[in-house]
Amino acid sequence: MPRWVLRAYGLRLSGIAARAQKQWLSDKRRGLDSAPEDKLLKAEEDFRGYYEAQELFGEPGAVQQDAFWAALRAPLPVTLRVREPCATTEEKLRSGGWKRRWEFDKAGMSVWEMDSRQYAADSEQRSWAERENRRGLLCFQELVSLVPALLLSPQAGEVCLDLCAAPGNKSLQLLEELAQNGPSEGAVLSADNDAQRCCLTLHRVLGKAASPMSCAALANAGHFPVLVEERDGDPERLPCSKVLVDVPCSGDGTARKNSQVWRSWSRREALGLQRLQRQILLRALYLLPPGGVVVYSTCSLNPVENEAVVLSTLQKWQSSLGEGRGKLPVELLDAVAICREKCGLQPAPGLCSWQVPAPQRGGPLFNQFSEVPPELLEDDRYALRPEMFASGATQDLVRCARFHPQSSDTGGFFVAMFQKAPQTSAGRPAYSMPSSQIEGRGAHPLLSSEFRPVSVGDSAWMELTRFFQLDPAWVQDKLQRGLLFWQTMKGKTEPERVTLALSMAQAVARLWAARPSDGRKVAWARLGVFLFEQLPKGLMNGLAPCRWRLHAEGIYHLSSILRSRRITLTSELLRHLLCADHRQSILTEGTPLANAVASGAGGAETAYHHVCGGVIVGLGDSWLAGVVTPKQLRILADDDVAQALLEELPQPVRQLPSCWAAVAKICRFGQGV
Numbered sequence: 001m002p003r004w005v006l007r008a009y010g011l012r013l014s015g016i017a018a019r020a021q022k023q024w025l026s027d028k029r030r031g032l033d034s035a036p037e038d039k040l041l042k043a044e045e046d047f048r049g050y051y052e053a054q055e056l057f058g059e060p061g062a063v064q065q066d067a068f069w070a071a072l073r074a075p076l077p078v079t080l081r082v083r084e085p086c087a088t089t090e091e092k093l094r095s096g097g098w099k100r101r102w103e104f105d106k107a108g109m110s111v112w113e114m115d116s117r118q119y120a121a122d123s124e125q126r127s128w129a130e131r132e133n134r135r136g137l138l139c140f141q142e143l144v145s146l147v148p149a150l151l152l153s154p155q156a157g158e159v160c161l162d163l164c165a166a167p168g169n170k171s172l173q174l175l176e177e178l179a180q181n182g183p184s185e186g187a188v189l190s191a192d193n194d195a196q197r198c199c200l201t202l203h204r205v206l207g208k209a210a211s212p213m214s215c216a217a218l219a220n221a222g223h224f225p226v227l228v229e230e231r232d233g234d235p236e237r238l239p240c241s242k243v244l245v246d247v248p249c250s251g252d253g254t255a256r257k258n259s260q261v262w263r264s265w266s267r268r269e270a271l272g273l274q275r276l277q278r279q280i281l282l283r284a285l286y287l288l289p290p291g292g293v294v295v296y297s298t299c300s301l302n303p304v305e306n307e308a309v310v311l312s313t314l315q316k317w318q319s320s321l322g323e324g325r326g327k328l329p330v331e332l333l334d335a336v337a338i339c340r341e342k343c344g345l346q347p348a349p350g351l352c353s354w355q356v357p358a359p360q361r362g363g364p365l366f367n368q369f370s371e372v373p374p375e376l377l378e379d380d381r382y383a384l385r386p387e388m389f390a391s392g393a394t395q396d397l398v399r400c401a402r403f404h405p406q407s408s409d410t411g412g413f414f415v416a417m418f419q420k421a422p423q424t425s426a427g428r429p430a431y432s433m434p435s436s437q438i439e440g441r442g443a444h445p446l447l448s449s450e451f452r453p454v455s456v457g458d459s460a461w462m463e464l465t466r467f468f469q470l471d472p473a474w475v476q477d478k479l480q481r482g483l484l485f486w487q488t489m490k491g492k493t494e495p496e497r498v499t500l501a502l503s504m505a506q507a508v509a510r511l512w513a514a515r516p517s518d519g520r521k522v523a524w525a526r527l528g529v530f531l532f533e534q535l536p537k538g539l540m541n542g543l544a545p546c547r548w549r550l551h552a553e554g555i556y557h558l559s560s561i562l563r564s565r566r567i568t569l570t571s572e573l574l575r576h577l578l579c580a581d582h583r584q585s586i587l588t589e590g591t592p593l594a595n596a597v598a599s600g601a602g603g604a605e606t607a608y609h610h611v612c613g614g615v616i617v618g619l620g621d622s623w624l625a626g627v628v629t630p631k632q633l634r635i636l637a638d639d640d641v642a643q644a645l646l647e648e649l650p651q652p653v654r655q656l657p658s659c660w661a662a663v664a665k666i667c668r669f670g671q672g673v
């Protein structure tokens, strides 16, 4: 796609997408568009030659090699995970031709797949599944990419870091695991160093979780700061006991779902990324508290990006243990055994020897660094370095898990799992509380916004609590624990249109209050779950006594604490409203709709039968955000929510189908928040 089109849509591609785009542009210039076969064959030939030389399958490998190439050429099945399983959804999947991946049942997950050609041909299933994915009921996720969060399996109260998080699927899964394993304490901090991915895709995907335990920030994983907090007057490291580094990689394991990978595969890709991958893994180990666990993953099969990173990082870590910086030893855990036990997939063990390629296509492969000719050591970006080689490799590397496409009909993937030793009597490293904070870079307006705790005396807060009559006990508890925040955009002094009040789990509030040890300010993109937002400027000025409305994301949390502004509709009225243009309907005096609005949002002192402003519109067990103007009621639901609800509405609203109840349940992450 031409760059100007992307720019027009405010998109900046990075990683594989950017490379594919660059490839497309250079192919176009060189006229390769009309002759892609030739290029494809050359790249594939090199790919094949390289991987055959690696002897991925040991001896006897020939049969496996054939199966490997055949599987890599077969399209990947479409896989989805049901976020909150219920009988209705599972019946719909079964009758629609989806097959259950039973291995994941033992991990407590409902995972389904369908042949990709069948999926492409079945437009009804496709549009249903895609809509439910947008709504957050289902999640398209490759089987193997479910593994890292499963291995980490965060427990209640733990703080997890996802250091290369965008677009956010693994963060979403971590949040679900956290919620499943205990009440709403703990947090997942999702970080990415690409501002657009962080503020657009990651922000949107985390919005699906509507979890008070989530937060996101722009950060470079290779320099991610230690977060320091005051505990009993002493500065201490905030323990992030589970860290996921799903690093940027060449992505050659995705060849089954992305044929571009064949076409654009080059040895340089892996050689160029290895330094960054190693730096990120090293940093993750450094950030880990005693006893904590790191999972390193890539969607590549290349040993240079996998075993070589693991080996050289461990060697570097071990060699610096004696340097007196209070470092603790790190152990490589048996990811192969843990995968088999947790989800029944059968990964192959990691390699203990491999070859490193010269950067140019068809060039030689080297076993030892000493074999590399001097000219290949000079290129700054693609130079061959000692840390790419297998020298010093021990049998420990077989504990890394390799997912080859032929074993469980998956994409290619790699996972390694590390654990830091428990605290020794040598004591903890001392930290000081950074006094000043340097402004971080804010390449997106969101990143420059300010978060400030809500105080009981804030006039906007008083206006809001009075208007919606929030449950006083809930309000008192949240204010006392410092869990409610204003978000103010840069340059504004008061909470404004884009300002949101947030409710957060305690651990997220602690993350916000902690100070990065490097003195920099964390560039937060989001914290917790949005509860309220300002009415658009100019809308009902002078008519709405409160300038705040409910945010759709926080509706589950709000539905139980609002004592006022609740409008209960019958299923007929709701259907009528959902089918109306813009999902709004005229309020004509004396009609059932106007009566329902007057009884939920009434006010004798106004010229109308109701008071204008934000409302919550009742759907039996579930609720939607809405706004009442002098003459209309409008529901703030997007097309997907409206369409799904309409399909399920023939039944009376009070007996909502379990599918809709599941959506409400998903939003129950922060129950009791």
Ligand SMILES: C[S@@+](CC[C@H](N)C(=O)[O-])C[C@H]1O[C@@H](n2cnc3c(N)ncnc32)[C@H](O)[C@@H]1O
Pocket: 014, 015, 145, 163, 164, 165, 166, 167, 168, 169, 170, 171, 191, 192, 193, 194, 197, 219, 220, 221, 222, 246, 247, 248, 249, 276
């Ligand atoms: C493989 S993707 C992560 C996919 C993600 N974990 C998921 O499951 O949705 C790698 C991500 O790393 C990010 N990235 C690249 N370099 C980074 C760095 N130095 N620090 C943090 N993130 C980085 C990229 O922007 C990209 O979003």
